[in-house]
Amino acid sequence: GAVVSQHPSWVICKSGTSVKIECRSLDFQATTMFWYRQFPKQSLMLMATSNEGSKATYEQGVEKDKFLINHASLTLSTLTVTSAHPEDSSFYICSANQIYGTTGYEQYFGPGTRLTVT
Amino acid sequence: GEDVEQSLFLSVREGDSSVINCTYTDSSSTYLYWYKQEPGAGLQLLTYIFSNMDMKQDQRLTVLLNKKDKHLSLRIADTQTGDSAIYFCAGTSGTYKYIFGTGTRLKVLA
Numbered sequence: 001g002a003v004v005s006q007h008p009s010w011v012i013c014k015s016g017t018s019v020k021i022e023c024r025s026l027d028f029q030a031t032t033m034f035w036y037r038q039f040p041k042q043s044l045m046l047m048a049t050s051n052e053g054s055k056a057t058y059e060q061g062v063e064k065d066k067f068l069i070n071h072a073s074l075t076l077s078t079l080t081v082t083s084a085h086p087e088d089s090s091f092y093i094c095s096a097n098q099i100y101g102t103t104g105y106e107q108y109f110g111p112g113t114r115l116t117v118t
Numbered sequence: 119g120e121d122v123e124q125s126l127f128l129s130v131r132e133g134d135s136s137v138i139n140c141t142y143t144d145s146s147s148t149y150l151y152w153y154k155q156e157p158g159a160g161l162q163l164l165t166y167i168f169s170n171m172d173m174k175q176d177q178r179l180t181v182l183l184n185k186k187d188k189h190l191s192l193r194i195a196d197t198q199t200g201d202s203a204i205y206f207c208a209g210t211s212g213t214y215k216y217i218f219g220t221g222t223r224l225k226v227l228a
Binding site: 006032034041042043044046049093095097105107108109110111112114 | 153158159160161163206214215216217218219220221223
């Protein structure tokens with residue numbers, strides 16, 4: 001199947017700094033990517049839908065100025081956590097849609113990025 | 119919006135069958151999915167079922183779908199210690215958006 005990578009796999013940063021997480025579709029083009037957040041022992045919560053060449057669509061309750069998403073190419077979406085605070089510490093997972101024909105699709109998930117804010 | 123519920127824990131002995139259950143509220147999902155997540159790792163797609171099917175079998179995995187009751191289950195035959203993980207069911211809401219269940223932590227005892 002198709003592969004989605006994330007970089008870095010883990011990052012520790014100081015409170016108040018910004019952190020950028022990359023999500024890449026390695027062997028297919030993805031016009032749509034998704035960013036999820038997972039707290040320990042909890043489910044995945046969709047944060048936003050990243051659309052190539054246009055603004056991201058954020059889910060209710062997600063601060064768009066804090067979680068900046070850029071989808072500048074068909075294989076790369078980035079999530080920047082700005083002015084990070086300890087409560088932003090979480091596991092961030094991205095996914096990318098591979099489209100088949102006119103209506104078929106399959107969503108592939110990245111391995112996740114663990115962010116720890118000290 | 120879609121609400122997907124799962125029981126939190128399941129413990130079975132090695133060699134027994136495991137059954138993980140999932141209930142959902144929105145019946146508009148075209149596909150329903152089962153994912154496995156090992157500690158500190160991302161999601162691995164195990165299997166999926168088309169919404170007009172009742173059952174799908176894939177080696178040790180059997181998915182049952184009861185659309186009337188909005189109930190989905192995953193049966194793992196001959197459960198092994200390597201099957202210990204968190205299992206998520208997921209449906210879709212609207213176009214492409216996945217809604218995940220709360221996750222079931224499966225522990226396999228040797």
